[in-house]
Amino acid sequence: MSAHFLIVEALKKAYPAANGQPNPPVFEDIHFHIDKGEFVCIVGHSGCGKTTILNVLAGLEEATAGDAFMDNREVRGPSLDRGVVFQGHALMPWMSVLGNVAFAVKSKWPEWSKEKVREHCAGYLEMVGLGDALDKKPAELSGGMKQRVGIARAFAIQPKMLLLDEPFGALDALTRGTIQDELLKIVQATHQTVFMITHDVDEAILLADKILLMSNGPHAKIAEIVEVTMPRDRTRAGIHHDPQYYKIRNHLVDFLVNRSKTYAGAEAEMFHDAKNPPLVRPGLEGDRAPVLTLATERPAPQLKQAINQ
Amino acid sequence: MRSIKLKAAVISLLLFLLFIGAWHMATLPKESTSLAGANAEYAALMGKGAEKSGGFPPPLEVGQAFVKYLADPFYDHGPNDKGIAIQLGHSLARVGLGFFLAVLVAVPLGFVIGMSPLLLRAFDPFIQVLKPISPLAWMPLALYTLKDSNVSGIFVIFICSIWPMLINTAFGVASVRRDWINVARTLEVNPLRKAFLVILPAAAPTILTGMRISMGIAWLVIVAAEMLVGGTGIGYFVWNEWNNLALPNVIFAITMIGVVGMLLDMIFGRLQQLVTYRE
Ligand SMILES: Nc1ncnc2c1ncn2[C@@H]1O[C@H](COP(=O)(O)OP(=O)(O)OP(=O)(O)O)[C@@H](O)[C@H]1O
Ligand SMILES: [Mg+2]
Numbered sequence: 350m351s352a353h354f355l356i357v358e359a360l361k362k363a364y365p366a367a368n369g370q371p372n373p374p375v376f377e378d379i380h381f382h383i384d385k386g387e388f389v390c391i392v393g394h395s396g397c398g399k400t401t402i403l404n405v406l407a408g409l410e411e412a413t414a415g416d417a418f419m420d421n422r423e424v425r426g427p428s429l430d431r432g433v434v435f436q437g438h439a440l441m442p443w444m445s446v447l448g449n450v451a452f453a454v455k456s457k458w459p460e461w462s463k464e465k466v467r468e469h470c471a472g473y474l475e476m477v478g479l480g481d482a483l484d485k486k487p488a489e490l491s492g493g494m495k496q497r498v499g500i501a502r503a504f505a506i507q508p509k510m511l512l513l514d515e516p517f518g519a520l521d522a523l524t525r526g527t528i529q530d531e532l533l534k535i536v537q538a539t540h541q542t543v544f545m546i547t548h549d550v551d552e553a554i555l556l557a558d559k560i561l562l563m564s565n566g567p568h569a570k571i572a573e574i575v576e577v578t579m580p581r582d583r584t585r586a587g588i589h590h591d592p593q594y595y596k597i598r599n600h601l602v603d604f605l606v607n608r609s610k611t612y613a614g615a616e617a618e619m620f621h622d623a624k625n626p627p628l629v630r631p632g633l634e635g636d637r638a639p640v641l642t643l644a645t646e647r648p649a650p651q652l653k654q655a656i657n658q
Numbered sequence: 659m660r661s662i663k664l665k666a667a668v669i670s671l672l673l674f675l676l677f678i679g680a681w682h683m684a685t686l687p688k689e690s691t692s693l694a695g696a697n698a699e700y701a702a703l704m705g706k707g708a709e710k711s712g713g714f715p716p717p718l719e720v721g722q723a724f725v726k727y728l729a730d731p732f733y734d735h736g737p738n739d740k741g742i743a744i745q746l747g748h749s750l751a752r753v754g755l756g757f758f759l760a761v762l763v764a765v766p767l768g769f770v771i772g773m774s775p776l777l778l779r780a781f782d783p784f785i786q787v788l789k790p791i792s793p794l795a796w797m798p799l800a801l802y803t804l805k806d807s808n809v810s811g812i813f814v815i816f817i818c819s820i821w822p823m824l825i826n827t828a829f830g831v832a833s834v835r836r837d838w839i840n841v842a843r844t845l846e847v848n849p850l851r852k853a854f855l856v857i858l859p860a861a862a863p864t865i866l867t868g869m870r871i872s873m874g875i876a877w878l879v880i881v882a883a884e885m886l887v888g889g890t891g892i893g894y895f896v897w898n899e900w901n902n903l904a905l906p907n908v909i910f911a912i913t914m915i916g917v918v919g920m921l922l923d924m925i926f927g928r929l930q931q932l933v934t935y936r937e
Contacts, residue, residue, distance in 0.1 A: 439837035488936035
């Protein structure tokens, strides 16, 4: 086995259609890996299968084909080694904020005393800025606060890996920024390994070491892996001053707007090897207009358009 | 908010007075003596000559029955003459016992059925056929097999309470939010902890709704059941007073049935509030 912490090989998922026949696979030939301490984001259009991949990694869902290995062990069923922050926070409304986190902590360390659990949970809730809300019910919290409880719950069990499914999707821009800052701080301090789904390109650039670009489904694949080459001590306020930022951003937006639909079908294989998706560093490229550059560097998408016409 | 409550209370009171007034007017004694004489004769025949029962009793007479029975609710003068509290107590004991047994069966069974789509389907035809059977239709079978009218009454309560609870529990458990189950799964929570700390609280409001419906039905059914098997209980009391042609007592008993039913429903409403969570 190689040294990578998480390895995904030839992952494929096809849901059965209503009539029992298999649907075309949502995604197939998904290959990627994540190293320890890495923060990896995945972006792609709605419905391309991001949540499904995350659920497979979490062990909540079974892939049709392919494998996932974490720490040299096959992912089989859910595990306390992988903490999940769900898209809709998924707090239990009948438990207090502290109760929700304590439920997770007691599951991981059943032998701990009440005081120890409480202290541990309070520490993590403090970390997400909810030290004053321990005894509130989730219904008494704002959307952003609920999401932070979800994050504290996932962090509190100290998983080897965190899986975040659009954790900030439902939040307004202001709250989202604050929590992003918090997450950034926590991750920089703990060197947590993270796999995160997001729709927000800026969020991905701010947080990620690598961004996986997923093409449109069905038959979605990992189209490219973008390395975010900016220094790790980014801040939300300072990131815009880095000249790399706009190059990376333009590259991502161009992919989502123009190129994400060009990876389906046989002709895509002429220019794209899903087993080894190209690793690109748009931040380090020269000062060329990125969209133009890409159009000339990549003739294949145009080829496909020509075929379609 | 306060004023609307007050207004509603005033209107309720007016409606009540209007009802009593109309009742009073409708039952004013008529002048036809021949009919009254016949009634008096009939009453004498029934051994109740002392009480005048000229047609439908006026409110005042019913009021006297209220005062009489409520003044001494606990007396016991033999099998056919017991205080109202004792009769209600017998009915409540039967309902309580039958309902409790139904909870013991319906909630765990509903839990298991709700957890398994397979079992849900397997049990469904039985539930669908058994549910619409009037509980009193079981009475002959119950009397034949159990050979005891009191136990049969409890059985009838049991059988009518079980369906709403069973169905609601199964439905509540089956429709617990996927997210919560997934949280429990990712935390590797053991099945027992998952059942008691996640599924039960999540389904509790639905389960209690089922219990509330069951209790409502049970209270409806106990009156009919006691009329059928006799002996004790508020249903028997109604039947007995009808046989005595003591309509004021019947009206009093009917009112008591309504009040106790309301109190039972209020208790379950409170319990429901206790387990309901705000999302
Ligand atoms: N249980 C299911 N049964 C059938 N099809 C499903 C099921 N779950 C998801 N799909 C299909 O799989 C595809 C991928 O779904 P998924 O939720 O992974 O998308 P996503 O990339 O997370 O989208 P979004 O960004 O909108 O959350 C969708 O086309 C969806 O219709
Ligand atoms: Mg999704």
